[in-house]
Amino acid sequence: MTSSNPRPAIDIDHASFRLSGRDLVHDLTLSVRQGETLVLLGRSGSGKTTTLRLVNRLLEPTAGEVRVNGLRTTDWDPIRLRRGIGYVIQEGGLFPHFTVARNVGLVPRIENWPGERTRARVEEMLSLVGLSADLASRYPAQLSGGQRQRVGVARALAADPPILLLDEPFGALDPITRAELQKEFRALQQRLKKAVIFVTHDLHEALVLGDRVALMEEGRMIEDLPTTEFAHSTKPLVRAYVEAFSDAPERDER
Amino acid sequence: MRARDGTMLTEYCMRQQVARETRTLRAAYCLVLVLLLLLFLSTPSCTSRSNRIVVGSKNFTESMVLGEMFAQMIEARTHLEVERRFYLAGTFICHQAIVAGRIDVYPEYTGTALTAVLKEQPGQDKQAVYRRVMQKYENQFGLTLSPPLGFDDTFAIVIRGEDARRLKLRTLSQAATYTPQWRAGFGYEFMERPDGYKGLVAAYGLHFAEAPRIMDLGLITRALKEHQVDIVAGNNTDGLIPALDLFVLEDDRHYFPPYEGVAVMRVAMAREHPEVKAALDALAGAISDEDLRQVNYAVDGQRRDLSAVVRTFLQQRKLIN
Amino acid sequence: MNFWHFMVTNRQQVLDLTIEHITLVGISILFAVLLGIPLGIMITRKPQLSKLVLGSANVLQTIPALALFGFLLPMPWIGARGGRMAVLALTLYALLPLIRNTYAGIRNVDPAVVEAGRAMGLTDQQLLWQVELPLASGVIVAGIRIATVVSIGLATIAAAIGAGGLGEFIFRGLSMVHYQVILAGAVPAAVLALAADVGLGALERKLGMLYARA
Numbered sequence: 164m165t166s167s168n169p170r171p172a173i174d175i176d177h178a179s180f181r182l183s184g185r186d187l188v189h190d191l192t193l194s195v196r197q198g199e200t201l202v203l204l205g206r207s208g209s210g211k212t213t214t215l216r217l218v219n220r221l222l223e224p225t226a227g228e229v230r231v232n233g234l235r236t237t238d239w240d241p242i243r244l245r246r247g248i249g250y251v252i253q254e255g256g257l258f259p260h261f262t263v264a265r266n267v268g269l270v271p272r273i274e275n276w277p278g279e280r281t282r283a284r285v286e287e288m289l290s291l292v293g294l295s296a297d298l299a300s301r302y303p304a305q306l307s308g309g310q311r312q313r314v315g316v317a318r319a320l321a322a323d324p325p326i327l328l329l330d331e332p333f334g335a336l337d338p339i340t341r342a343e344l345q346k347e348f349r350a351l352q353q354r355l356k357k358a359v360i361f362v363t364h365d366l367h368e369a370l371v372l373g374d375r376v377a378l379m380e381e382g383r384m385i386e387d388l389p390t391t392e393f394a395h396s397t398k399p400l401v402r403a404y405v406e407a408f409s410d411a412p413e414r415d416e417r
Numbered sequence: 418m419r420a421r422d423g424t425m426l427t428e429y430c431m432r433q434q435v436a437r438e439t440r441t442l443r444a445a446y447c448l449v450l451v452l453l454l455l456l457f458l459s460t461p462s463c464t465s466r467s468n469r470i471v472v473g474s475k476n477f478t479e480s481m482v483l484g485e486m487f488a489q490m491i492e493a494r495t496h497l498e499v500e501r502r503f504y505l506a507g508t509f510i511c512h513q514a515i516v517a518g519r520i521d522v523y524p525e526y527t528g529t530a531l532t533a534v535l536k537e538q539p540g541q542d543k544q545a546v547y548r549r550v551m552q553k554y555e556n557q558f559g560l561t562l563s564p565p566l567g568f569d570d571t572f573a574i575v576i577r578g579e580d581a582r583r584l585k586l587r588t589l590s591q592a593a594t595y596t597p598q599w600r601a602g603f604g605y606e607f608m609e610r611p612d613g614y615k616g617l618v619a620a621y622g623l624h625f626a627e628a629p630r631i632m633d634l635g636l637i638t639r640a641l642k643e644h645q646v647d648i649v650a651g652n653n654t655d656g657l658i659p660a661l662d663l664f665v666l667e668d669d670r671h672y673f674p675p676y677e678g679v680a681v682m683r684v685a686m687a688r689e690h691p692e693v694k695a696a697l698d699a700l701a702g703a704i705s706d707e708d709l710r711q712v713n714y715a716v717d718g719q720r721r722d723l724s725a726v727v728r729t730f731l732q733q734r735k736l737i738n
Numbered sequence: 739m740n741f742w743h744f745m746v747t748n749r750q751q752v753l754d755l756t757i758e759h760i761t762l763v764g765i766s767i768l769f770a771v772l773l774g775i776p777l778g779i780m781i782t783r784k785p786q787l788s789k790l791v792l793g794s795a796n797v798l799q800t801i802p803a804l805a806l807f808g809f810l811l812p813m814p815w816i817g818a819r820g821g822r823m824a825v826l827a828l829t830l831y832a833l834l835p836l837i838r839n840t841y842a843g844i845r846n847v848d849p850a851v852v853e854a855g856r857a858m859g860l861t862d863q864q865l866l867w868q869v870e871l872p873l874a875s876g877v878i879v880a881g882i883r884i885a886t887v888v889s890i891g892l893a894t895i896a897a898a899i900g901a902g903g904l905g906e907f908i909f910r911g912l913s914m915v916h917y918q919v920i921l922a923g924a925v926p927a928a929v930l931a932l933a934a935d936v937g938l939g940a941l942e943r944k945l946g947m948l949y950a951r952a
Contacts, residue, residue, distance in 0.1 A: 219857050246859035256854025260872050260949040264431045270858055282431070300434070318858075328857075441948055445941070469750070476913040500751060504910040506898065513820040513900025519758070 170233055172197045172326055172358035173218055178227035179382075180213055187213045189382040190227070197325065198356040202363060202373030202390075204404070210382035211362040215328045218360065219248045231326070246270055249319030249357075253331040255311045257303040263289070263314050264299035270322035288317035293347060309340040316348070320355070327359045333368070345371050366408040370394065378404065466518075470686070470693055473511055473520035474503040478717050479570065479654060479709065483524035485727040486704075487680055487697060491522075493737035494696040508533045516558050521686045522697065526570055527562075528676035530554070532612075539612045539674035543569075546675050554681070561687060563680035563694075564701035568709045571676040572607070573653040573665040574617075577641060581664035588669040592648070593621045601629035602637050602646035612674055613650075620672040638663065654706055656714030678704070703734060741925075744918040752907075756926050759903035762896060763889045763930075766825050770832035770885060775878065777833075778840025779866065788841065795834035803827065803892050807899045820900030828892055832885035839881025843874030876946035883938035890931040894923065904930075 171194035180188040188210040195201045203211045216222040217229045220236040229236045231244060257266050264285050265272075271281040289296055292313040303311055312332055319327060333341045349372055352359060361372055369376045370390055377387040378401060386398050394405055470491055474484030481503045488499045502520055505511050512534050514520045530550045531537050535557075540546040547565060554560040574589055586592050607613040608631055617623065630646060637649045638657045651658070653676075658665060680697045687694040708730070715726045731737045745752055781788040801809075810816055810823040817823060847870050855869050871878075897905030907923025910916075 221853070221857060242859050242861055244859075245857055248857070248859075250854065250857035252850060252854060252857075254848075254850035256848075256850040258851060258855070258869060259848070262431065262434050265434060268431075269860075273860065273864060299431075438948065441944055444944075448937075448941075466754075476910075502751070502906075502910075504913040505906070506909050506913060510820075510897075510900045510909075514902065517819065517821060517900075517902065519754075519902050 171195055172232060173360065174228075174230040174233075175214070175217065176228045176230065178217060178224040178229050180210075180217060180222055181225040186382050188217065188224075191379075191382070191384055193377060193384065193387065195358045195360060197358045200352055200359040200361060200372055200374045202361045202369040202376045203379060204363060204366065204369045204376055205379035206364060208381075209379040211379055212330055213382075214379070215250075215330055215360060215362060218326075218328060219245050219250060246274060246322060247324045247326065249322075249324045249327040251312075251315045251319045251327070251329040251332045253334045255303070255315045257311060257314055257318070259303055262300050262302055263294075263306070266303070266314060267317045267321050269318060270324075274322055284321055285317075288321050291320070291351065292317045308336050309344065312336065312344065316351075325358060327357045328362075329359070330362045331364070332361075334363070334365075341368075348372060366404055467689065469498045469500055470522065470690070471500045471502055471520040473505050473514055473523035474501075475508065475511055475523075476504045476506055478656075479652075479713055480524055481723060482709070482712050482716060482727060483566070483678060483680075485723055486700065486731065487522055487524065489724075489727055489731055489737060490696045490700060491693055493731075494699070495690070495692045497690065497693065515560060515681060515683060518683065518685075522680055522682040522693075525562075525679055525681045526676035527565070527679060528571065528674045530679075530681070531674075541671055541674060543675040543677060547677060547679075555684065559684045560681055561684050563682070563697045566678040566680070566700050567702040567704045568654055568678050568706045569675055570652055570654045570678060570709075571668075571673045572613075573651050573655070573658070574648060574668070575638075575641065575651050575658065575663050575665055576648050577644075578662035578664045580647070581666075586664075586666065588667040589621050589672075590669050592666050593623055596623045596648070597626050599625065599647035600627060600645070601625050602632050602640050602649045603629045604634045604637060604650065605631055607650045617650075617672060620670050654709040654713060656710050656712075656717050659707075659710050660714045660718050678709075699736060703736060741918050741921050745922055748922065752922055752926060755902065755904050755906055755923070756930070758901075759890070759893055759905075759927065759930065762821065762824050762828065762893045762901060762903050763886065766828035766889055766893075767832055767882065767886050769825070769829040770836050771882065773829070774833045774836030774881075775840050778837045778878075779844065779871075781837070781841055782844045782870075783862075791837060792834075792841070795837050798830045799834050803831070803895050804898060806830070807896065811899070820896065820902065823899055824893065824896035824901035824903075828889050828896070831892060832889055835881045835884040835888070836878075839877050839884075840874065843877030843881075844870045846877070847873045872949045875949055876942050879938060879942040879945055883935060883942060886934045886938060887931050890927060890934060894927055 173193075173195040175191050175193040178188060178191050179186050191210075191214065193201070193214070203214060205211050213222065217224055218231065218236070220239065220241050223237055231239065231248075236244060258269070261269070267288050268281045268285045271284055276284070285299065286296060289299060294310060294313050294317070298306065298310065303314070306314065315332065319329075333344050336344065345368060352372075361369075363369055370393070373390050375387065375389050376393040378385040378398075380400055385400050386393070386396050388396060393401070396402075472484050472488045472491070474480040484501065484503055488501055491497060492499050502514075505514060505520075505523075508525070508529055511520070511523045511525070515523060527543075527546045527550050528539060531546055532539050535550065535553050537549075540549065543565075547562070551562050554562065574592075576586070576592065580586070584595065586595075603614055608629070614629070630640075632640060632646075634651075637646075637651060638655070638661060640646050641649050641663065642661050653665060657663065680700070682694065682697065712726055712730055715721050716723050728737075777791055781791050798806075806827045807823055810826060815822070816826055851869060851873070852865065855865050860868070893901075893903050894905035894908055897903055897909050904923040904927045908920050911919030911921075911923065
């Protein structure tokens with residue numbers, strides 16, 4: 164369950180998810196290798212979050228298959244599957260009644276790591292995401308938005324899962340903090356080499372963070388290209404996206 | 418604030434939170450323990466009830482008169498403290514209370530015990546009813562009875578004294594011939610009970626010209642006195658009977674079931690305090706129908722103090738000094 | 739004889755009846771908690787049952803207290819003792835606030851928190867005990883508080899079916915038309931209710947502060 168091998172870490176194979184007569188995700192095919200960052204781009208309602216939930220089996224596909232490390236999600240024990248996947252959401256989802264330390268140490272604890280190892284790991288994670296250790300005793304309500312999101316990432320990485328799913332994690336932050344965190348995340352990913360699906364509706368963020376960008380619309384895959392080629396795609400929706408973001412001050416180039 | 422210091426700090430912080438939660442949890446456990454302790458204290462074996470005798474009574478004068486008699490007998494003849502819990506709202510409450518051990522003694526009638534508590538058909542023979550109640554009470558409830566106190570508070574069919582003397586009536590059978598000329602007044606309960614109006618009419622072949630007037634029990638005797646009605650059903654030991662010069666017709670066909678007065682007491686208490694049982698047994702046969710009517714009248718009619726009236730009665734009979 | 743004099747003279751009886759009263763309420767709330775909180779948790783897991791469970795508890799509440807005591811009279815074993823009937827009736831009355839508050843408390847936990855917890859691989863038991871119950875504990879204790887205060891009042895009616903407690907003073911006082919006796923029952927009952935409200939209210943606030951630092 165670790166280093167890069169030819170088999171993709173995440174493999175979505177013609178998967179669909181139907182609810183109340185509507186396909187939230189339709190005939191989706193997508194794969195992510197270990198060490199790769201895939202950015203899922205799209206408008207609200209395009210099926211990005213649903214796709215994430217299919218990977219960690221919060222939802223099960225109504226058609227097709229979703230495979231994680233070669234095994235169908237439906238064949239995995241859901242608990243073991245999820246403990247091997249880090250999950251960061253926009254609202255943070257930090258437990259308000261746990262300190263930062265207890266939040267970050269959550270998965271190690273329920274995985275029965277010895278206390279000392281957990282503590283050491285919490286220390287490590289906090290420094291990894293750039294937080295000082297004296298924040299460890301604070302509660303989430305006492306932190307700023309940016310600090311909370313960093314804690315969220317630290318928590319997701321604590322048990323060293325090979326896969327990371329992030330759902331617009333920086334969406335609620337101010338532009339400066341967002342830029343800061345994007346840079347840090349990129350550096351982190353280059354070190355850790357996780358298999359990452361990063362959901363956003365922001366093209367800039369996509370181009371900064373992704374190795375590949377996949378555009379979704381109404382549950383369907385529109386375009387799936389390496390980042391360098393994505394902006395030059397001729398598909399109309401991609402063009403529309405590029406147009407929409409062309410008034411923005413900077414275009415980040417890699 | 419890294420490495421060593423950092424480690425200690427994180428550990429400290431995690432422990433702080435756990436400590437805080439532990440304190441609250443401990444407070445919660447303490448609360449639960451206190452509640453359990455209170456619960457435990459409330460079980461009968463743990464209170465200092467063993468040196469106190471609780472005497473109960475129902476919520477009418479006669480029951481309290483008898484309860485007061487029991488209380489004073491126990492106080493005079495034993496060294497035990499007596500607590501009075503009078504005015505309990507009826508047979509059911511008294512029974513529940515004595516079965517649960519909240520009271521130790523209360524005055525009851527054999528007929529009521531048979532029908533209201535044991536839910537059996539009313540009996541005819543005094544001794545048979547007494548024996549049946551005694552046996553069932555011991556087996557089912559761990560309760561025992563004193564010997565009959567000497568009176569029978571059964572239904573009484575009552576007429577004005579002047580009519581009894583004028584027509585030379587003594588028994589119900591004799592009075593039956595006059596019923597077509599008489600207006601009857603009965604209470605609601607008497608009309609409804611199976612051992613009430615219907616049975617009476619059948620047993621004695623009574624024929625009333627009109628349907629009986631149904632009246633509140635409190636007004637019935639007055640109505641009789643004022644000639645609004647001529648014959649009523651009341652209680653045999655009603656204090657107003659001698660006071661208003663009323664006459665109780667003898668139930669010569671033994672229609673009405675016996676309601677002999679007894680003291681009901683807990684077997685456990687009687688075993689632990691045989692002197693209490695002895696004190697109550699001393700009342701056996703000591704209170705006649707007439708005695709009770711007089712005492713009832715003194716309390717109800719003359720409004721004299723209950724405690725004083727009972728003391729005088731017991732002293733006059735040399736039951737206490 | 740004024741009220742205080744009566745209370746002091748009869749303090750043994752007052753104490754006896756107060757303890758009886760607390761026992762009735764204590765046992766009933768204990769049963770209601772043991773039954774109601776799991777039921778509340780269950781309907782958060784199976785929402786299709788929520789209408790049935792909440793609806794039934796609601797119906798029980800609409801039955802007048804004295805009538806409910808009366809219905810229990812003919813039942814075997816339960817109907818033989820006033821105390822048993824009282825505990826059963828008081829438990830049934832306490833169920834609705836407990837089930838409802840448990841259900842509402844858990845449902846009001848931030849869904850993002852629950853989703854994050856589930857996505858991290860917490861089992862349902864872990865989610866329940868480490869996240870949902872602590873965060874809902876303030877609301878749940880509020881339910882216990884409401885149930886307790888109501889039960890203390892209802893338990894005074896239990897004396898009518900021979901269960902004892904402070905209501906016995908009240909009923910006897912009513913028969914005698916003797917207001918000191920009525921007060922000897924009513925005042926301690928009111929004091930108990932107040933104490934429960936304040937005590938449990940403090941616990942409720944403490945838990946709210948401790949756990950819901952949102």
